[in-house]
Amino acid sequence: MDLPYAKERHVAELAVQRAALLTKKMLRAIDKGTISKSDQSPVTIADFAAQALLISAIHHNLPDDSFVGEEAADTLREDAQLQKRVWDLVSEKYLDSAETEALLSTPASSEEMLDLIDLGCGPGGRKGRVWMLDPIDGTAAFMRGEQYAISLALVENGFEKIGVVACPNLNLENGKVHEEQVDKEGFGLMLSAVRDQGALIRPLSSGELQPAHKIERPVDVQNREDLHWVEGTTSKSNDFEKQQTIAKSLGGSWPGTDVYSSQMRYIALTVGGGNVNVAIPKKRDNKSWVWDHAGGHLILKEAGGLMTDLNGKEIDFGAGRFLGENYGRVVAPDSMREEVMALVESILAESKKGK
Structure with a gap:
C-alpha cells in the first residue's frame, strides 16, 4: 500500500528535477535574460520558465489544487521578445524519459504558459491544498554560479505536507554547504520530505529519480x-x-x-x-x-x-x-x-x- 501523499510526492520530485535541469542549462548561457522587479531584486527568464513547468506538472496531475508562486506573467505579456525567450525554454525537453515528460505535461502554447505562471498569483490561506513554490530561490547567487534552490511545497489547510528542494549546484564532498563549492560535473542534489515520514536526499539526474537515503542529523551538541x-x-x-x-x-x-x-x-x-x-x-x-x-x-x-x-x-x-x-x-x-x-x-x- 502506498504511503499517504505518495503520488503528490512523486510528481513534485520529478517536477522539481525537471525545473532544476532547466536552470542548469541556463547557467551555461552568457545572457540569462535578466530584468529587475519593483523591489530591485533580479529575475531571469529561467525564473519564469521554471515556474511555468512546475505549475504545469502539478496542475496536470492535481487540477483542483491551487498555487502561490513568486512570479507573475505581466512583464512577459508586455514584452513579446522576452516572452518568446521564456517560451523557447519551456518548450524544450529536459528529462531523458519521454514517459516522464508526458506525466509532467508541458504547456501547449505561449499563452497557456502565461496563464500557468499566473496561477501562482493565488492568495494562499488556511483552506484547501495550496502548492507554494519558488522557481529560483537566490536568483542573484544563481547568476553568479553559486548556491540556489528550486522549492515546491504542498500546504494543506495551513499545514506543510510535502517539501521538495532541488539544489543544482550543491556539492557535499566535505559534508558542508559553501557558496563556491559547486557541483560542476553532475546536477546537484535534491532533498524532500513528507510530514511524519522523514526526509530524504538523492542526486539529481536527467532521467528517472535516483535512489535516495534518509537524512540523519548529527547527534545533538552539548557544548x-x-x-x-x-x-x-x-x-x-x-x-x-x-x-x-x-x-x-x-x-x-x-x-x-x-x-x-x-x-x-x-x-x-x-x-x-x-x-x-x-x-x-x-x-x-x-x-x-x-x-x-x-x-x-x-x-x-x-x-x-x-x-x-x-x-x-x-x-x-x-x-x-x-x-x-x-x-x-x-x-x-x-x-x-x-x-x-x-x-x-x-x-x-x-x-x-x-x-
Missing part, C-alpha cells in the same frame, strides 16, 4: 564550541547587530556559513554547514514570503530540526502569501535552545527599553 551559525548577511530586513550579539554571547563565530538563498540556509541546517540560526527583523511589521520557507522548513523538521519564531510559535503557513502570524525565526540544537531563546528575549527587551 557551546560545537555551535555553528548559518547566516544570510545580504538580507536587508534583519538586524545583524542583535544577531551577532547573540552569537558572541554564546561564544560562536559569526556569520559562520553565510549563504544568500533562504532555502539553502535550511539545507545547510539540515545536511551540513551549521546548527543554529537566529533572524531578528529590523522592523516589527517585517513580512517574509511563504515561498522562501515552505519546503525547506518541512525538510529540516522531518530531519529532526526545530524552527520557531522569536516568540516560540510554530511557523504558520496558512496566513496567505506572507508569514503574517510569525515574528522572526530561531533554529537551535535542543540542548541549547532554552539558552538561545533566553538571549533573544533579553536582547529584544533591552531594545524596547532603548526606544
